[in-house]
Amino acid sequence: MHPFDPRGDFGFYLPMIMAADAVLDVGCGAGLLLHTARERGHRGRLVGLDPAPGMLAQARLRPNVEWRQGDLATTPFHEEFDLVVMTGHAFQVFLTDQEIHQALTAIRAALTLTGRFAFETRNPLVQGWRQWTPEHGRTFVADGVEIRAEHRVQRVEGEFVHFTNTFSSAAWERPEVSRSTLRFISADDLGSALAEAGLEIERQFGDWDSGPLTDGSPEIITVVRPG
Ligand SMILES: C[S@@+](CC[C@H](N)C(=O)[O-])C[C@H]1O[C@@H](n2cnc3c(N)ncnc32)[C@H](O)[C@@H]1O
Structure with a gap:
């Protein structure tokens, strides 16, 4: 793991963000990922969405990104983003099948036809x-x-x-x-939920070094596209 990336995930997400014109970070927290992308020269649209006022207050200290307080239900987007990310295991806040379906449907709607959604959840x-x-x-x-x-x-x-x-x-x-x-959703149930929301798995990994997903992998890291 590189010292500039102690969590390991920035090395995975940042190159995708830098290559995308418009990016939405759902559950952006204090906004470090998008801020880092801007600092590294990203010139397109960067939007961070989070329902927690305290998190957004932290994020807004970095005014070089569009910060929006809310969630995908209160803040819908329509075919606006080449990339949507959910990092720091934010996807695990969706508890019921219905919450997962609503979130995935909203994310699919937010993506352009050639867009991608990248996120991870811990392997149960x-x-x-x-x-x-x-x-x-x-x-x-x-x-x-x-x-x-x-x-x-x-x-x-x-x-x-x-x-x-x-x-x-x-x-x-x-x-x-x-x-x-x-x-802690299983990889199989996650696959079914993605398919039901019209999203197709493009790549899936088990760790931040792009190792394969196995029963012993710590993460289920998934990149999907509209099916
Ligand atoms: C563990 S933090 C991850 C923050 C950031 N993405 C990171 O990688 O450090 C999870 C974030 O999800 C946010 N969150 C909680 N419920 C949410 C929801 N329904 N939609 C979007 N984000 C939500 C929380 O406010 C929190 O900032």
């Missing part, structure tokens, strides 16, 4: 959530304050992992705790 077969323990937490500095972030899994129900995120700091009175649920 490797049960990566078993590593989501306080010992595997991370410490980072924000606004000069050292913060510790820890996951704790509450329960696993089939494909659904319910967990807490705890952020704590010696500078704060008490920790901040939020609850989340993510879906």
